[in-house]
Amino acid sequence: MTLSVTDIQALRRAYLFSGLDEAEFKAVAARATSVGLEAGQNLFFQDQPVTAFYWVAEGLIRLYRTSPQGDEKVIDLVGPGRFFAEAVLFMGGRYPVNALAQTPSRLIALDGPSFKAWLAEDANRCFRLLAGMSARMHKLVNEIDSLTLMKGTDRLLQYLLDHSDPDEQGRMVVDLEAPKQVIASRIGVKPETFSRLLHKLRDMGFVEILDNHLVIKDPEQLRQARID
Amino acid sequence: MTLSVTDIQALRRAYLFSGLDEAEFKAVAARATSVGLEAGQNLFFQDQPVTAFYWVAEGLIRLYRTSPQGDEKVIDLVGPGRFFAEAVLFMGGRYPVNALAQTPSRLIALDGPSFKAWLAEDANRCFRLLAGMSARMHKLVNEIDSLTLMKGTDRLLQYLLDHSDPDEQGRMVVDLEAPKQVIASRIGVKPETFSRLLHKLRDMGFVEILDNHLVIKDPEQLRQARID
DNA sequence: CGGCAGTTTGAGCACGATCAAGCACAGTGG
DNA sequence: CCACTGTGCTTGATCGTGCTCAAACTGCCG
Numbered sequence: 001m002t003l004s005v006t007d008i009q010a011l012r013r014a015y016l017f018s019g020l021d022e023a024e025f026k027a028v029a030a031r032a033t034s035v036g037l038e039a040g041q042n043l044f045f046q047d048q049p050v051t052a053f054y055w056v057a058e059g060l061i062r063l064y065r066t067s068p069q070g071d072e073k074v075i076d077l078v079g080p081g082r083f084f085a086e087a088v089l090f091m092g093g094r095y096p097v098n099a100l101a102q103t104p105s106r107l108i109a110l111d112g113p114s115f116k117a118w119l120a121e122d123a124n125r126c127f128r129l130l131a132g133m134s135a136r137m138h139k140l141v142n143e144i145d146s147l148t149l150m151k152g153t154d155r156l157l158q159y160l161l162d163h164s165d166p167d168e169q170g171r172m173v174v175d176l177e178a179p180k181q182v183i184a185s186r187i188g189v190k191p192e193t194f195s196r197l198l199h200k201l202r203d204m205g206f207v208e209i210l211d212n213h214l215v216i217k218d219p220e221q222l223r224q225a226r227i228d
Numbered sequence: 229m230t231l232s233v234t235d236i237q238a239l240r241r242a243y244l245f246s247g248l249d250e251a252e253f254k255a256v257a258a259r260a261t262s263v264g265l266e267a268g269q270n271l272f273f274q275d276q277p278v279t280a281f282y283w284v285a286e287g288l289i290r291l292y293r294t295s296p297q298g299d300e301k302v303i304d305l306v307g308p309g310r311f312f313a314e315a316v317l318f319m320g321g322r323y324p325v326n327a328l329a330q331t332p333s334r335l336i337a338l339d340g341p342s343f344k345a346w347l348a349e350d351a352n353r354c355f356r357l358l359a360g361m362s363a364r365m366h367k368l369v370n371e372i373d374s375l376t377l378m379k380g381t382d383r384l385l386q387y388l389l390d391h392s393d394p395d396e397q398g399r400m401v402v403d404l405e406a407p408k409q410v411i412a413s414r415i416g417v418k419p420e421t422f423s424r425l426l427h428k429l430r431d432m433g434f435v436e437i438l439d440n441h442l443v444i445k446d447p448e449q450l451r452q453a454r455i456d
Numbered sequence: 457c458g459g460c461a462g463t464t465t466g467a468g469c470a471c472g473a474t475c476a477a478g479c480a481c482a483g484t485g486g
Numbered sequence: 487c488c489a490c491t492g493t494g495c496t497t498g499a500t501c502g503t504g505c506t507c508a509a510a511c512t513g514c515c516g
Binding site for chain 1: 293295297299301303315316317318319324325344347348349350351352354355357358359361362363364365366368369371372373375376377378416
Binding site for chain 4: 151152153189190192193196197
């Protein structure tokens with residue numbers, strides 16, 4: 001499917017394509033296709049051959065792995081404006097994770113081989129990609145040491161602080177974009193534990209729970225709490 | 229310091245430089261310098277500006293982070309033939325980890341800016357780097373889910389299997405290249421726990437402990453044990 | 457209404473951390 | 487040569503976090 005005008009305008013601002021002139025960008029957009037997914041629909045599975053990578057226009061994509069025992073670990077939740085699976089193009093050629101639409105989503109698919117050809121035309125394009133991958137590696141390294149160095153509560157706090165935005169009244173609000181069990185897996189605890197941790201924070205007066213979003217009472221205080 | 233002949237020959241086979249012709253490689257080698265480190269000497273610290281990246285000719289480099297509480301987490305142990313910190317060139321420009329010589333080491337330093345200029349000359353060079361980074365990202369992702377999905381014993385087994393090599397008698401041997409506490413941090417447990425786990429494996433008849441190297445009795449059996 | 461998925465709550469347990477002590481070994485200095 | 491010190495590894499006892507198993511509760515959709 002070809003791209004809508006609004007998608008094209010949004011994609012224009014993605015980090016990989018900023019800095020292109022109009023003609024260059026048109027060449028990219030011409031080769032991109034649009035993919036619609038319903039909630040719960042799988043885009044690709046772990047170990048499948050790589051054909052394309054994606055940019056999220058709308059929705060939320062869950063990247064996860066499954067253990068031999070059937071347990072699931074959510075590696076990342078990818079929201080609008082972000083790329084995923086772009087790193088994998090240069091490896092052996094198999095996706096390292098499963099991808100599933102957490103909510104109804106619209107993606108822009110960029111074909112692997114033709115994207116590589118496009119990259120090869122200009123090293124600056126490669127540099128942008130390298131910078132993006134580098135940033136992602138930093139995030140993974142952070143993830144690793146918070147999994148080893150910090151306890152469940154700390155990781156939850158970190159997650160909340162990372163995902164909080166001010167609402168119209170200036171309060172810091174966290175929108176729990178995915179079901180609680182998915183977020184639990186994302187921060188590396190079981191759903192039961194997640195529930196308990198959240199209620200502990202409420203009882204301590206740090207947050208207020210309103211359905212599927214939270215209000216952080218005093219962000220500064222929370223940041224402190226992470227260290228003790 | 230300029231490079232020794234043997235270092236140059238070894239560097240020639242590194243993944244980033246394979247596929248270059250003699251003249252091209254010479255241009256690279258001319259800009260590289262040799263760095264010697266004693267055991268325990270720091271090469272760079274977390275959050276320092278990036279000036280160069282490195283290739284290990286000899287020795288073992290420990291990449292680690294420290295938490296505000298002073299705890300240490302070993303992210304990786306980099307041995308001969310591997311690069312490190314090459315990804316970070318393209319980011320903000322600060323090292324995300326500390327680097328320390330675990331044993332007396334000799335490194336080859338490649339200057340950041342001039343390496344970037346060299347990369348820009350040919351997109352294929354970028355592609356090699358991209359592939360290398362991609363591989364490293366896979367490893368990090370694997371790391372993350374083994375930290376969440378598996379228990380200490382499993383991670384130890386995985387580490388042993390990943391680091392075992394056949395000796396002259398055909399037995400699978402693991403050389404504990406770093407002090408046990410460092411390996412413990414690498415697999416994400418405390419030294420005490422590491423010691424106990426290792427002895428448990430010995431008592432179960434899986435391995436034999438000889439000073440600072442282990443003999444794996446039955447590799448196939450171990451691989452099985454990881455799943456139960 | 458019943459069935460189902462997601463969430464919460466409770467009770468018990470296991471893994472691994474913490475605190476603390478002991479041991480082996482190497483290096484240092486009297 | 488022997489105490490003294492420091493370091494790395496081991497062992498023991500205790501404790502806490504978070505998992506497991508199980509049950510109840512919620513909202514939602516057929």
